[in-house]
Amino acid sequence: AQSVTQLDSQVPVFEEAPVELRCNYSSSVSVYLFWYVQYPNQGLQLLLKYLSGSTLVKGINGFEAEFNKSQTSFHLRKPSVHISDTAEYFCAVSEIGGGSEKLVFGKGTKLTVNP
Amino acid sequence: DAGITQSPRHKVTETGTPVTLRCHQTENHRYMYWYRQDPGHGLRLIHYSYGVKDTDKGEVSDGYSVSRSKTEDFLLTLESATSSQTSVYFCATTPRTGLQETQYFGPGTRLLVL
Numbered sequence: 001a002q003s004v005t006q007l008d009s010q011v012p013v014f015e016e017a018p019v020e021l022r023c024n025y026s027s028s029v030s031v032y033l034f035w036y037v038q039y040p041n042q043g044l045q046l047l048l049k050y051l052s053g054s055t056l057v058k059g060i061n062g063f064e065a066e067f068n069k070s071q072t073s074f075h076l077r078k079p080s081v082h083i084s085d086t087a088e089y090f091c092a093v094s095e096i097g098g099g100s101e102k103l104v105f106g107k108g109t110k111l112t113v114n115p
Numbered sequence: 116d117a118g119i120t121q122s123p124r125h126k127v128t129e130t131g132t133p134v135t136l137r138c139h140q141t142e143n144h145r146y147m148y149w150y151r152q153d154p155g156h157g158l159r160l161i162h163y164s165y166g167v168k169d170t171d172k173g174e175v176s177d178g179y180s181v182s183r184s185k186t187e188d189f190l191l192t193l194e195s196a197t198s199s200q201t202s203v204y205f206c207a208t209t210p211r212t213g214l215q216e217t218q219y220f221g222p223g224t225r226l227l228v229l
Contacts, residue, residue, distance in 0.1 A: 009155075032215050043119075043205055043220030044158070051215045090157060094215075102173065103218060107157040 002027040002093050006106035014114050015083055021076040021109045023091030033074040034092040034103070035065055044090060050074060061085070086113045118142055119221035121206050127227045134193040136224050138206030146209040147189040148218065149173075149181060151202040158205065164189055196228045 007022040025031060032051050036044040048059025055067040065076045074091060091106040118141035128134050138147060146165055150158040150173075160173030162181040170181050178200060180192045193200055204224045209216040 034217075041223075043222050044207075044218075045220065046217045049215070049217065102160055105157040105159075107155055 002031060002095050002104050004091050004093050004104055004106035006089075006091055006109050008109050009107065010110045010112070012112045012114060013081055016080050018079050019077065019081050019085075019111065021089050021091075021111065023074045023076065023106060025072050025074065025091075025093045027072075027093065027095055030096045032094045032096060033065075033067060034094075035059065035063070035074070035076050036090045036092060036105075038088045038090065038108075040087070047076070047089070081111075081113045083113050083115060085111060087111060119206060119208060119219060121204075121221040121224050123224060124222065125225045127229065128196050129229050130197055131195050134196050134226065134228075136191045136204055136226070138189045138191070138221055140187050140189075140206075140208050142208065142210065142219075143186060144208035144210045144219070145186075146211075146216075147183065148207040148209075149179075149189065149191045150205045150207065151175065151200075152205060152223070153202050161191065161204075196226075198228050200226065201228045202226060 003026045005024045013019050034049045035047040037047050038044045047063050048057045050057045050067045058064045063078050067074050088108045088110050090108050092103050094103045120139045122137045148163040149161040152158050159175045161179050164170045164183040182190045206221040207218040
């Protein structure tokens with residue numbers, strides 16, 4: 001079964017600084033990878049996803065992530081963050097052909113952008 | 116965005132009482148999911164539905180049941196609420212089968228079991 005590890009539970013940064021949120025996964029088969037964002041008191045929404053092809057995926061709000069199969073990682077990056085990026089970010093994985101409808105989420109990383 | 120609403124948005128109940136949470140969607144999506152979100156655990160799947168009257172268990176299904184009598188509604192029932200079921204509950208939908216599909220989430224229901 002697949003699993004996801006988000007290496008940092010909290011990441012504080014200053015406005016306009018770059019940020020990287022780390023995600024590693026474990027699976028015995030090929031996977032699809034996702035990043036979701038949850039703003040305070042809201043549900044989750046998709047930031048970006050990797051299905052196949054180019055390993056660099058661009059998402060909404062200037063975020064991007066790079067799939068690294070050898071490192072089993074899918075880190076999320078943004079070159080310059082804004083106060084409005086303060087939210088919790090969830091990495092998620094689903095196994096291709098795994099015979100399940102399950103999307104497995106990491107425990108989340110709280111990003112706080114300070115002025 | 117898919118039109119997904121959840122009701123109630125907040126509920127306080129007592130241990131041992133039954134509780135039903137409702138998820139309603141207006142997008143005619145086939146798949147619907149119930150998750151619970153707890154600090155330090157991320158989101159965990161409780162049950163999901165792949166069509167009317169078709170449901171299956173997720174990772175943390177003990178103590179929960181679901182029903183889907185029509186495409187737009189997916190109900191989650193706590194038969195006898197316990198304090199360990201205090202959580203934030205999210206409903207999600209996808210339009211088609213396929214693990215590559217984006218899930219669309221409702222705003223959540225915050226449940227407190229005293």
